[in-house]
Amino acid sequence: MTDKSGGVRGQTVRPGKDARIERERRFLLAEAPAPSAVTVTWMITDRYLVGTRLRLRRAERSDGGCELKLTQKVPVARPGAIQGLITNTYLSPAEYALLASLPAAVLTKTRFSVPPLGVDVFDGHLQGLVLAEAEFTTDEEAQSFIPPPECVAEVTDDARFTGGRLVETSRQDLLQWLAEYGLRPTIP
Template sequence: MITDRYLVGTRLRLRRAARPDGGGCELKLTQKVPADRPGAVQGLTTNTYLSPAEYDLLALLPAAVLSKTRFSVPPLGVDVFGGPLQGLVLAEAEFTSDEEALAFVPPEECMAEVTDDARFTGGRLVGTSRQELMTWLAEYGIRPDAPQ
């Protein structure tokens, strides 16, 4: 389980991620700066790994909270959301170069490519209502609440 705290008024995210082996949690402060050009190119990401005391101190700051379960399906990290985002599953691939990112072909099971859609970033999803999410997905032809 991953719990992200998006610090209000910043581009900073405080993360607590349970290790899959049950060996505690990874605690980190992250800043993600999007790439200044469209497409599947890498932005700038800075991670600072924290002690429990450092995490607890930063967790006192005002934040919006988003929780998800992440599964590793190489080369993808697959996030499954609950709460108002119940049913949303996003897959993200990370690469070591822009060339790798541009050459990546998503698996055929992927229903939509949302790389260039800032609405599907954690910082936006954290404040998204179920109705907003359904509207966004409908723009991609996805209607998860429709009767099957």
């Protein structure tokens, strides 16, 4: 039986042989980062496989590199930086192509590396959403992190701003959620 966050009710989160605890904090930004601040740019297509906790990702770097991976996220329903367990499996192009034939909800975005943040600028019906995340290896790092001033609001504990939820979100709902945080994106 699953809870509203997609996690298994009553399940404790423990790292396993292949899974690790995912610690991240998420923030809304009013706009994309200045190009001069960006160290790497990725074009990302996420395919959330229908009926599963699996995400298939194609991430293409601006320099021509490409990363293909299958990710399982087992979320926890508790506040704070620990988001749950994450397991990544890196794929060959043939493995990716086979899995990409499965039914999925698709989300596209551009990720800008602006250390210490990864800043996602979304496309399609999520255009206007700029979401930053910072990842941590310890609880202490996560708790002591002071977000840069361009972070308008923290949404770490707002499940609406997770990829699995955003991929199913209507444009109207997104605009309403952003307005709750005082953001009204201008779309070119």
